[in-house]
Amino acid sequence: MPGITRLMTVRVIRGWVMTARLPCPVAPGPLEDYAARFDDVFSALGQRRGFREYLAGLLLPRERNKTLTCLAGAEPVIGINDPAVQRLQYFLSESVWDPEAVNDRRVALLLADPATAPTGPAWSAAFATATMKPGGRLMPGSVRGALIGPTG
Secondary structure (H helix, E strand, O other): OOOOOOOOOEEEEOOEEEEOOOOOOOOOOOHHHHHHOOHHHOOOHHHHHHHHHHHHHHHOOOOOOOOHHHHOOOOOOHHHHOHHHHHHHHHHHOOOOOHHHHHHHHHHHHHHOOOOOOOOOEEEEEEEOOEEOOOOOEEOOOOEEEEEEEEO
16 A cells, blocks of 8 residues: 555564564453463464453353353344454354364463362363364363363
């Protein structure tokens, strides 16, 4: 476009010249520190942004935080066409990201924190917190569990 100059920084990764990763809008409060630990799992700015909005929607006190419109902070019926709702819908159902990698990172963070890591013999419960996305990919939403057995 005439009159618009944009400086782009580049980096070389494994011989490929890449543009610098765009910064993501910051999540509220201490949620940013947690969300930033997942940034390398997502390849695009929109995915990182969607992940932060999804986490914020799950954790913020709302009347019904399990519906898509309330997760995005919109009115239940009126806000269905709100841009925040549409972004979240795209992130959860259409965007290409690996839910298993996100879950693996989540579990690794839980195990690394002394407050949430197992400390002795216990029963292990394995949960797959996902449903299928179009094309056979997993989507967060439902919980299926299985009791594995004693650990430690």
